Amino acid sequence: MSHTAxxxxxxxxxxxxxxxxxxxxxxxxxxxxxxxxxxxxxxxEALDAFHDYRPDVVLLDLMLPGMDGIEVCKQIRHESGVPIxxxxxxxxxxxxxxxxxxxxxxxxxxxxKPKELVARIRARVRRYDAVPSEQLTIGDLTIDVAGHQVTRxxxxxxxTPLEFDLLVCLARKPHQVFSREVLLEQVWGYRHAADxxxxxxxxxxxxxxxxxxxxxxxxxxxxxxxxxKAGPA
Amino acid sequence: MTVTGRAGRPGPAQGTGGTxxxxxxxxxxxxxxxxxxxxxxxxxxVILTAVASGLVGWLxxxxxxxxxxxxxxxxxxxxxxxxxSDAETRLSAASGIDVDSSGQRRDLVEPIIQRGMTRGYYVxxxxxxxxxxxxLTDGGAEYTPGLDVTSVPTSLERHFDREDAKPAWxxxxxxxxxxxxxxxxxxxxxxxxxxxxxxxxxxxxxxLDEQEETLALVTRGLLVAAGVLLVLIALAAWLxxxxxxxxxxxxxxxxxxxxxxxxxxxxxxxxxxxxxxxxVSFNQMASNLQNQIRQLEELSRVQRRFTSDVSxxxxxxxxxxxxxxxxxxxxxxRFDPPTARAAELLHTELDRFENLLVDLLEISRFDAGxxxxxxxxxxxxxxxxxVADQHRPLTEPRSLxxxxxxxxxxxxxxxxxxxVERILRNLVxxxxxxxxxxxxxxxxxDSDDHAAAVAVRDHGVGxxxxxxxxxxxxxxxxxxxxxxSSGGTGLGLAISLEDAHLHGGxxxxxxxxxxxxxxxxxxxxxxxxxxxxxxxxxxxxxxKEQVS
Numbered sequence: 001m002s003h004t005a006x007x008x009x010x011x012x013x014x015x016x017x018x019x020x021x022x023x024x025x026x027x028x029x030x031x032x033x034x035x036x037x038x039x040x041x042x043x044x045e046a047l048d049a050f051h052d053y054r055p056d057v058v059l060l061d062l063m064l065p066g067m068d069g070i071e072v073c074k075q076i077r078h079e080s081g082v083p084i085x086x087x088x089x090x091x092x093x094x095x096x097x098x099x100x101x102x103x104x105x106x107x108x109x110x111x112x113k114p115k116e117l118v119a120r121i122r123a124r125v126r127r128y129d130a131v132p133s134e135q136l137t138i139g140d141l142t143i144d145v146a147g148h149q150v151t152r153x154x155x156x157x158x159x160t161p162l163e164f165d166l167l168v169c170l171a172r173k174p175h176q177v178f179s180r181e182v183l184l185e186q187v188w189g190y191r192h193a194a195d196x197x198x199x200x201x202x203x204x205x206x207x208x209x210x211x212x213x214x215x216x217x218x219x220x221x222x223x224x225x226x227x228x229k230a231g232p233a
Numbered sequence: 234m235t236v237t238g239r240a241g242r243p244g245p246a247q248g249t250g251g252t253x254x255x256x257x258x259x260x261x262x263x264x265x266x267x268x269x270x271x272x273x274x275x276x277x278x279v280i281l282t283a284v285a286s287g288l289v290g291w292l293x294x295x296x297x298x299x300x301x302x303x304x305x306x307x308x309x310x311x312x313x314x315x316x317x318s319d320a321e322t323r324l325s326a327a328s329g330i331d332v333d334s335s336g337q338r339r340d341l342v343e344p345i346i347q348r349g350m351t352r353g354y355y356v357x358x359x360x361x362x363x364x365x366x367x368x369l370t371d372g373g374a375e376y377t378p379g380l381d382v383t384s385v386p387t388s389l390e391r392h393f394d395r396e397d398a399k400p401a402w403x404x405x406x407x408x409x410x411x412x413x414x415x416x417x418x419x420x421x422x423x424x425x426x427x428x429x430x431x432x433x434x435x436x437x438x439x440x441l442d443e444q445e446e447t448l449a450l451v452t453r454g455l456l457v458a459a460g461v462l463l464v465l466i467a468l469a470a471w472l473x474x475x476x477x478x479x480x481x482x483x484x485x486x487x488x489x490x491x492x493x494x495x496x497x498x499x500x501x502x503x504x505x506x507x508x509x510x511x512x513v514s515f516n517q518m519a520s521n522l523q524n525q526i527r528q529l530e531e532l533s534r535v536q537r538r539f540t541s542d543v544s545x546x547x548x549x550x551x552x553x554x555x556x557x558x559x560x561x562x563x564x565x566x567r568f569d570p571p572t573a574r575a576a577e578l579l580h581t582e583l584d585r586f587e588n589l590l591v592d593l594l595e596i597s598r599f600d601a602g603x604x605x606x607x608x609x610x611x612x613x614x615x616x617x618x619x620v621a622d623q624h625r626p627l628t629e630p631r632s633l634x635x636x637x638x639x640x641x642x643x644x645x646x647x648x649x650x651x652x653v654e655r656i657l658r659n660l661v662x663x664x665x666x667x668x669x670x671x672x673x674x675x676x677x678x679d680s681d682d683h684a685a686a687v688a689v690r691d692h693g694v695g696x697x698x699x700x701x702x703x704x705x706x707x708x709x710x711x712x713x714x715x716x717x718s719s720g721g722t723g724l725g726l727a728i729s730l731e732d733a734h735l736h737g738g739x740x741x742x743x744x745x746x747x748x749x750x751x752x753x754x755x756x757x758x759x760x761x762x763x764x765x766x767x768x769x770x771x772x773x774x775x776x777k778e779q780v781s
Contacts, residue, residue: 022553029556089548110548111587114559181619196650197607225610225645 011125013037014055016046016072017087018064026059029114035121043067047075050082056125058084059117062099070102077103081160083124087112100201105162106188107198123189124162138171138230139219141210150210162187163206170220170230179227203228270481271474278470279463286462290455297451301444306402306418309439313400313420316345317435324427334428341424342375345435355380355407355438361431362396362423381408385436389421393434398423407438416441480508484515496523536601544594551587558583585722592724596707599731606649606735608760613646613653613685614639614678620657621676627665634673635661644680647760652732656740657687659725660752664691666721667750679768680758686769688753696744704742705730729754739764743771751776 013035017023023039030037040049044066050058058076062069073084086099086107096107105124108117134145142151145168150157159167165187170178178186180196188198207214218231266272320341342358349356357376359369369382369390376382384407392401400422407417417440423432483500490498499519500512562580565573598604617637628635657676664674668691677688696704703709708723726740733740736756744750755767 017549019549019553022549022556025553025556028560032560089544111552111555111590114556196609225612 009036010034011036011056011121012053013057013059013121014046014050014053015039015059016043016049016064016069017041017059017061019061026117029118030121033118035118041065043069043072046072050076050080055082057121058082059087059121060084060104061087061089062095063089070098073099073102073104077160081158081163083161085117085120085124096195097197097201100198101205103160103205105160105202107195119189136168136171138167138174139210139232141167141171141219143168143171152210157209159206159209162202163209166202166206167210167220170228174230174232177223177226177229183227199228271471271478274474274478275467275470279467282463282466283459286459290459293455294448294452298448301447302404302418302441305439305441305444309418309420309437310400310402313422313435313437316348316437317422317424320345320435321424324424334426334431337426337428338375338433341426341433342435346375346377349377349437353440355384357382357385357436357438359390359393359434359436361426361429361433362393362398379409379412380438381410384408384417384438385419385421389419389436390434393421393423396423396432398434405438407440416445477508480512484511487515487519491519491522496526533602536597537603540594540597540601540603543597547590551583551590555583555587589722589724592722592728595728596724596731599728599735604731604735606760607651608647608649610645611648611650611653613644613648613680613687613756615643616650616654616657617676617678617687620654620661623658624661624665627662628674631665631668632671633665633668634671635665635676636673637676637678639678640680642680644678644685646680646685646756646758648736648756649732652735653754653756656729656732656754657689659729660687660689660754662721663726663752664689664693664750667691667695668693669749672749677769681768683758683762684755684764684766684768685758686753686755686767688751688769688771688773690749690751690773692749695746695749696742697746701742701744705740737761737764739767741771743773743776745776748776 010033013030015023015026015030015037017026017039018041020039020041023041027037027039038049038053038055040046043064046060046064046067060069060073064072069086073086076082076084083106084104086096086104087110088095088099088107089110099107106120108120136143136145140152141157143149143164144151148161148164150159150164150167166183169183169186180199183199184190184194184196188194203220204214207217207220210219211217221229221231223229323344324337324341338358342356346356355377357369357374357380360373368387369385374382384405386403386405389401389403389405392398400420402418402420405417405419406414408414417438420437420439421434422437423434425432480500487498487500496519499516502509502512502516558576558579561576565576568576614637617639621635621637624635661674661676668674672692675688675690677686677690679686705726707727710723730740733754733756737760738754738756740752740754742750742752751771751773753767753769753771755764755769757764
């Protein structure tokens, strides 16, 4: 539980979990994988720690003393697009969907395998790898891939990194229909099929930001029974 | 627990449309009759009243009629007696003067005929008694002009075939020439003519017009009275039935609302009659039901809460243990051999422990009724391919063949894809566990308009008779001595069965020792639809041939 800054770090992880043993264990595993980490055990301390520590990824338990994990998630998302991975003890539909809707990018269900967790974290910090300069259009939007910026008529639209990745993925192949499974693999980095609700929830969130009318989407179009594709440019 | 399914049969052929259309009003009436207690009460009361009042009316009519006629007959007979004594007086007064019998007859009968014409009766005087075969119709009789002598009944005539016959009367119908028949009374009496000393029969025919009219009047009155009575009785029956039926209908409505889940619904109690007591009992029943259901709901809620708590409380430390085990396992090269082995055992057993925990929690979630479906349209063939791909790493080392046999068309059904995938994973893992050497495991997929099905077939050890139902029991193992190579928890098929039931689907097993086994999952194409048949056979084609 310290601000040890190593030059070889692959990223900074803020761990918010009320179980001290689990937090310590997570720190050990993350260090083995060359991630730097900081553990907070209370929900109401999470936001301050987030401001001080400036993490690249947040691991967030849902049941927390002080402040609910869902609330923490909403507040972090309110001021930052930093990737949030939920640690949930329940695989129940409602918890997962509520978590995703409040802004989490991904989730792992306890008890998770350490490698699985690390894979999820890596998938979320991957985007900091250098990308070639590229300009894409989707609908009336312009995407600057290297600059991580989406604009409509010169006006920038704020997207989280995950939403940005999702949009870029669709915009790169404008005529291809992406199944939810393919999107899970390309955007979330799942090698095997996972929970397709991740895709559904994030497409909704993306639409609420980029569509003129989210009820009648024109940028991210649903192809019934198959998946999604980019709307006509 | 077993899943039973019957092959659907088409319903009985419907009648031709034309017949139905003409019968529809009739059927609607019959339905109304069956459904409306009030209508039945009113109609049966009216029918019974009609029968009773008809009977009473008929009796009254008979009584009036016989009273009227008897009274009239008495008067008529008295009149005839008067007439005859009058005539006899006249005859005895004239006896010395005229000895010609035919003249005397005329003297006798003509005044009577005259009187009859003024008073409205007919007179017939027959020939002398004793003339063989002497009937009125043979002629020789004196009678009121215009009368048809056949009006005198033959039975009455026969009565006067001999002398000294007592006066007699009977009913008859009076015919006149060129007129209609009217009912009447025929009275006969004998007179002895002094001229020849023989007896002559005099018949008097009195029409009953007046009595007929009176009777018609009485009948009309009775009919009107009966009609009014019927209407009044129908009205009364309707009102009385309504008094009873209305509370019953209210009770029905309340019962329907109760059945629909509005447990706070009660009947209003007013008065102390039978219906009020019915309402009281009904309300008591509803209260008891409500309490029971509340208790059950509370139990279920507590159970669900407990499951959720246990889940959370167990999972967090298990995650820590699991990660610690993983760290130790990764570092086992640096340990001495026994410690390294211990780290390995810790690692594998943690896997089993975790799977068991996950399955137990899943089962308890089903038991608590907390499992919910997250439905979407899914192509089962795609799921089958995915599950097959996931299991290839398990089949390849044992040189097992894992194939998916799917039709060209997509087999789409409205299902919870995570649950269906879990079912298939369980079935395929199960097949791999029980497959023989170099076995071929087939995953068949098919669908029709109503259902989609997946069947997983292996050609391994198979199932003994009676085991097809037991395989779905929790922790059931075909052979306790068998090794648990795949680390199955023994709950997989039980969970799969619950998952299938949650979809309103079937999960059935077929097996025969040495011939392998087949598990078939059938799901309705649309959530909530009833399954009638499966697009795939439960008994595999190749096995059928060996049976026959």
